[in-house]
Amino acid sequence: MTAKPTGHYVLKADGLYLQFxxxxxxxxxxxxxxxxNPNAMKGWIGTYTGSPATGGVRFQMSEEGAEWMNVxxxxxxxxxxxxxxxxxxxxGVRVFCHLVEGGGMTTLTLGQRVKDGADxxxxxxxxxxxxxxxxxxRSGSALPAWETYFPxxxxxxxxxxxxxxAKG
Structure with missing residues (x-):
């Protein structure tokens, strides 16, 4: 896979989102x-503890040496x-994920609300x-390196x- 930037802006009722x-x-x-699934998430982003059914969990990202955070x-x-x-x-950070299936394929749309374009x-x-x-x-391939993406x-x-x- 050749890494390339894929995000774009979307205006939603609650603000500006960077969407992928x-x-x-x-x-x-x-x-x-x-x-x-907290175990599946470990392979790519991090993990969480707690029960999502309660409306809150504690989450920790794996690659940023991040502290546990309340979500x-x-x-x-x-x-x-x-x-x-x-x-x-x-x-505060708001993130959404939407999934749609069709023709044996699933499209994931993920967005994070941003305060302004500089973010x-x-x-x-x-x-x-x-x-x-x-x-x-998911494919069992080697995980990409952060240095490929930033800066x-x-x-x-x-x-x-x-x-x-005003145009929307």
């Missing part, structure tokens, strides 16, 4: 498992979508990295144009 799409030759339930699960409609927040106030230069390479790790983990993808994200809300 990936296509899997797999049933939707199989992709959902990779996104939501609120705002929406969960298995195996089609979930939305979650980590942190609160100005430093994308660091957020975009990170999600390209983790989503490519998801693909590699080389940052110019792409700095160059994105934030959509005009």
């Amino acid at each position: 799409d990936r296509l899997f030759h797999a049933p939707i339930e199989d992709v959902w498992y990779s996104l939501t 609120s699960i705002l929406e969960c409609d298995a195996p089609h979508r979930f939305t979650a927040d980590s942190g609160s106030g100005p430093s 994308a230069a660091s957020i975009g390479p990170g999600w390209d990295f983790y989503l490519d790790r998801l693909i590699a983990s 080389s993808f940052s110019p792409h994200y700095r160059g994105l144009t934030v959509p005009d809300a």
Whole structure:
């Protein structure tokens, strides 16, 4: 796989999102498992403890030496979508995942809300990295290296144009 930046902006009712799409030759339930099972998640992004049914878990990313963080699960409609927040106030992060299956394939759309376009230069390479790790983990391929993504993808994200809300 040749890594390339894939994110683009989308305006939603609750703000500006940096959004990414990936296509899997797999049933939707199989992709959902990779996104939501704490053991499957270890292969590409991190893990969590707790029960999502309670509306909150503790999550830790594996590649950033990150601390455990509290995550609120705002929406969960298995195996089609979930939305979650980590942190609160100005430093809070909202992420969503939507899955659609058709023709034996599943499309994953992931988005992270951003405060403004300047955030994308660091957020975009990170999600390209983790989503490519998801693909590699699922296929048993070697995981990509962070150095492939950052800082080389940052110019792409700095160059994105934030959509005009008045045109939408």
